[in-house]
Amino acid sequence: MTPESAKAALRDQTIELPSWAFGNSGTRFKVFGQPGVPRDPYEKLADAAQVHRYTGIAPRVSLHIPWDLVDDFSDLSRHAADLGVTIGMINSNVFQDDDYMLGSLCHPDAAVRRKAVDHHKQCVDVMRATGSAHLKVWLADGLNYPGQDSIRARQDRLAESLAEIYAALDEDQRMVLEYKFFEPAFYSTDVPDWGTSLLHCMALGDRADVVLDTGHHAPGTNIEFIVAQLLRQGRLGAFDFNSRFYADDDLMVGAADPFQLFRIMHEIVQAGALAPDSGVNFMLDQCHNIEPKIPGQIRSVMNVQEATAKALLVDADALAAAQRAGDVLGAHGVLMDAYNTDTRPLLAELREEQGLDPDPMSAYAASGYAEKIAAERIGGAQAGWGA
Amino acid sequence: MTPESAKAALRDQTIELPSWAFGNSGTRFKVFGQPGVPRDPYEKLADAAQVHRYTGIAPRVSLHIPWDLVDDFSDLSRHAADLGVTIGMINSNVFQDDDYMLGSLCHPDAAVRRKAVDHHKQCVDVMRATGSAHLKVWLADGLNYPGQDSIRARQDRLAESLAEIYAALDEDQRMVLEYKFFEPAFYSTDVPDWGTSLLHCMALGDRADVVLDTGHHAPGTNIEFIVAQLLRQGRLGAFDFNSRFYADDDLMVGAADPFQLFRIMHEIVQAGALAPDSGVNFMLDQCHNIEPKIPGQIRSVMNVQEATAKALLVDADALAAAQRAGDVLGAHGVLMDAYNTDTRPLLAELREEQGLDPDPMSAYAASGYAEKIAAERIGGAQAGWGA
Amino acid sequence: MTPESAKAALRDQTIELPSWAFGNSGTRFKVFGQPGVPRDPYEKLADAAQVHRYTGIAPRVSLHIPWDLVDDFSDLSRHAADLGVTIGMINSNVFQDDDYMLGSLCHPDAAVRRKAVDHHKQCVDVMRATGSAHLKVWLADGLNYPGQDSIRARQDRLAESLAEIYAALDEDQRMVLEYKFFEPAFYSTDVPDWGTSLLHCMALGDRADVVLDTGHHAPGTNIEFIVAQLLRQGRLGAFDFNSRFYADDDLMVGAADPFQLFRIMHEIVQAGALAPDSGVNFMLDQCHNIEPKIPGQIRSVMNVQEATAKALLVDADALAAAQRAGDVLGAHGVLMDAYNTDTRPLLAELREEQGLDPDPMSAYAASGYAEKIAAERIGGAQAGWGA
């Protein structure tokens, strides 16, 4: 693709931000607070809007319920609109109530499953109130010890619970189901892989898709293969972008293995799934445990953009020709040529054309926003993962 | 289950042996030969029959084509019958011809795919000639370098190739499709996980099932979860049993993680899938690189038996009660009680009831067979993986 | 070894308990509280003493500073003695103060390193006050992002900080240094492996040894090899026993891979390192996130005992003979014979000889202690990992 065509495609790209990335996060060992962290969903949206302001491609914000519960979601939506962003996916949370110690939708006790299903129905209400089109389901359900519960029975309960939630969706609403290799369950996880997620989605119906979190796989897993496979099935609903060296480290996307991110975006571009109407939601899901959160998000958005630009620059014709010819080094070389290209100048140019500062990191740093929120947000409880 | 019920179930259990386990095998660094190794399929069957003779539960032998090509398969079948065994699954081999360097059923060149499909049709002919009911497909197809070929296009080619092979099967024949995480492809494998295998089987029809090789997963993968999931879908066609510490090490099953083998058999027993009519073929697929092959197979068969016996001894009622009650340690304890039981005495008793020696390893060692084949099998080329 | 000799060796075995196993623990997603959890170090010791009461082999309790800070450590030691236990190792904690966000002994800022060194000197004071002989150092130091700090410079700072701490020890005190593959740092950890820990210990002097936590390794790592290697160097100071399927899961030791635990104890027994004067401290370090804590500890202690008993039952002469002869299956078989033995009857017998109940789990359950502490420990803040 020519640089001009690449820029055109980049102009249409959007990335969704998670509200919780702006709150505090950490490990089981310690959550370190940071100055200026939001105290409520309104402030989270304000911070997210900063990311959009400097990058121009982050116009939506995912909410997490109950972390982002407010009295009046219409008011929150208006607040978002005033800031130039909209509410994106609604994420349920059935892992922090004491009742969920042994699971939620898969729990052996029907009363706990009922409670967890009802929470999801509450999330659907939030979707209606905010105009959100997607219910995002990630479950912490699983087992720590062999024998603790029946792996098979939990699948049956999961199917039943999901069916009831799916039935509660309006016709124009969709469900996306995330899988995760492990954590917080340490022996068996109830939705551990893309295969399990896909089977449940297929059983539910056409409006259920898989969420691929780039940190939720076994060591060595070829993620771009899964991307290709889910696209082939028409069931890739969303990404949760982040990066990892070890487990679900939730580092900034592109920070651990930028070549992998490029390969993922290459599959996207090859399948024509970058287009706004592709049905794939490109979302971040990260923890800025030690780095400042707004710049962490800006940097992440830029990393995705740079990888996308490289993927767009792949000479698709030359690649296909070399592949057909069985020219291993030639085909690999075509791909690497694009990867080795420095796409930062192209993106700087694109931003200037869009009236943005070519360097979002510096522009944000110079804006004084970080100092302003640190000075103003005194008192109150900083937002975090706490229920 | 009571010990008596357990023995009844164990009496019905059968394990299929791979003909190639009796030939030489090794690593890319070296294949060490052993004295007495078979020179042809007839001798492989003779050795396999020894395993059945001393364990009583290994009445079938898988063949690998072209390694086990003979002029007259009816004659080979009669030879098997004379030895007290039958021909089991027919395994295709599309990874050793020079044409397959860049793949077989997924190869970019239609002529190579044609050749690979035709090889499978030849295997179906062998099935007809031997009365084998199952075509087992494992593919080495994959990529070593990003960009080398299109991941997505290869899936499409795979689907097309498999469909033609499936169509060539008789109504009473089935296909089983194996997946593998990696090796010999080192970047992307075309059937890398159970999800991919299952999707292709579902696309093919009711007579296609998944093969689970216990050594073909990413580090840390919970294999018993996959067993439970495939049983739930009614698509677990066969096991390739072996064990591993690192990659596809192909060590004797039960040698690396006997507790995992027990957990796998627990899922089998819980689902009632041990019964002969369950449709699950319990097969060994191993490499005895440094240990003698016949005793290696006997030991492996015994390991599966011991794990099965433990799984049968699980107090299912107590387990279910503890699981329902959310009693984590209690439920885990019920499972561990069975695992910690020494089932060797029970199996010795069972063998004596069946007229077998209670100690198959010693009985074989005392039989003089090893010495006999070492003395007799002089000259000729020892069988191995070589094409 | 004969069962009688094994029992003699088992009589001398001791296992140290961590005070923090009795407090609440969890994941970054949620810490679930449990009824009856201790509110202070005194209550932790009381619970630990229950484990010793029913197993007879857990007479020491490790403390974690500042979690276990009390005004009068002499009083705490007397309290321990009254309960029939003693204070074991003193564990430092330099990962929960806000100053330690970017490290402690390796921090780029000398003032933070000073603070962290001084904390360790305070721990040495606690050692003097409690009669503890060992300072146990585990550091959360590391990096989340490439480039964040200099890997090499951090090693230099670490060496300098450790030297100052080591110099503060009395002649009869020792330091043990733990390593960990990852977490909470997700890119680079400053003491990630046994090699790094050992190099620092060697640089410090004769009174510094390595701590091997069984959950702190890369996937697939052969832990018994490291045990053998550290014993060969005379530098295995202590174990932190727990088990894992994925990362540092901190499950009950023996719950995930009992065969691995047996292999570890086999190396210990072979090297004569089970003896009380071996210098190896066998300690538990676990998180009972969802199971009750006292029974979780009892079960863990029993798991170590059962594995030890199996290791003691290995026929060392037969094993050595088969190894010398290059008899792969024979040597493996000798080891497996011991592993496959059910050692629970032997241990029940041993307990009865020691005046203990043969079934510690049931005896504790019948004691009413769990109900008593649940009823009595009302009010106050439950202990946990929080600073």
Place this chain on the structure above:
Amino acid sequence: MTPESAKAALRDQTIELPSWAFGNSGTRFKVFGQPGVPRDPYEKLADAAQVHRYTGIAPRVSLHIPWDLVDDFSDLSRHAADLGVTIGMINSNVFQDDDYMLGSLCHPDAAVRRKAVDHHKQCVDVMRATGSAHLKVWLADGLNYPGQDSIRARQDRLAESLAEIYAALDEDQRMVLEYKFFEPAFYSTDVPDWGTSLLHCMALGDRADVVLDTGHHAPGTNIEFIVAQLLRQGRLGAFDFNSRFYADDDLMVGAADPFQLFRIMHEIVQAGALAPDSGVNFMLDQCHNIEPKIPGQIRSVMNVQEATAKALLVDADALAAAQRAGDVLGAHGVLMDAYNTDTRPLLAELREEQGLDPDPMSAYAASGYAEKIAAERIGGAQAGWGA
């Protein structure tokens, strides 16, 4: 560093090539032959010289004994000199003789150890005959089954065997000892990690260093940490460069994770270890199973060069300042700025200054050498890993 300084440093860089990369290689499943593959060490050197001819930085070739045994090593050295290259390290091979099935330097049988030690002495003779300064030792020694041999005793035998070999070296000769996580041993490897290799080197004396093969680690291992640690100990003797997604895949260096290669080279540059007199030998060790071998080597050399150039371009002052200030994103950003730079133009410029073609891949392709050797090298046995 400025581009000019970077070019100066790049001018001094050298990379050693393995003779065996030009012969056939493959997996245990199949070795695919290629047209024009060398039939003897003379032809291997000729091919290696092509890599040097087009890149200008590959002036040395490692030999593997006995694969590269010739009658007259002086003649082979002259042949090398005529081609513009020299003989580099001498690699021993004690894994392909039938006697080595259960090990070599660690074998339980003293006679086998004697044979293996003597082979190394033969290699020292080759060093004298060729002027090679380094004996490179990689051992396939290890175990496939728990109990097969004593882990501890094998360490003792290894130490003794290495000491005898070390004693046979001349004063101006050095030994380098490689470690490997697993393969071909699948349970326990006798030199599995850098710690083990380093301990043996330290026991031997000042002229023994560690070899780091980038494909020889557990999943997730931070290799640049090990590089930094070995440099800090003054014991990094050599790299075996290659890349991997899964195990010891031996793909072209830089093909799987170019960012990791950059991080490794960053540690090298930071420590001043790129300089010719640093004592670190940068060597390739790869298998071109499906791609043509000479272009595969050229591409690999270029990948190392590009990563080195990026590492040289890191703004060391800005990096150190940000690290000192605890500016996580700033420090990471400085590193990423260098990584994101396209260094191909700089290297093209450098090559032109050196009188080389700016595009080595195209220049080689245009040279007709590949067609020439394919046409000429008819008859004879193609070189490979075979003993």
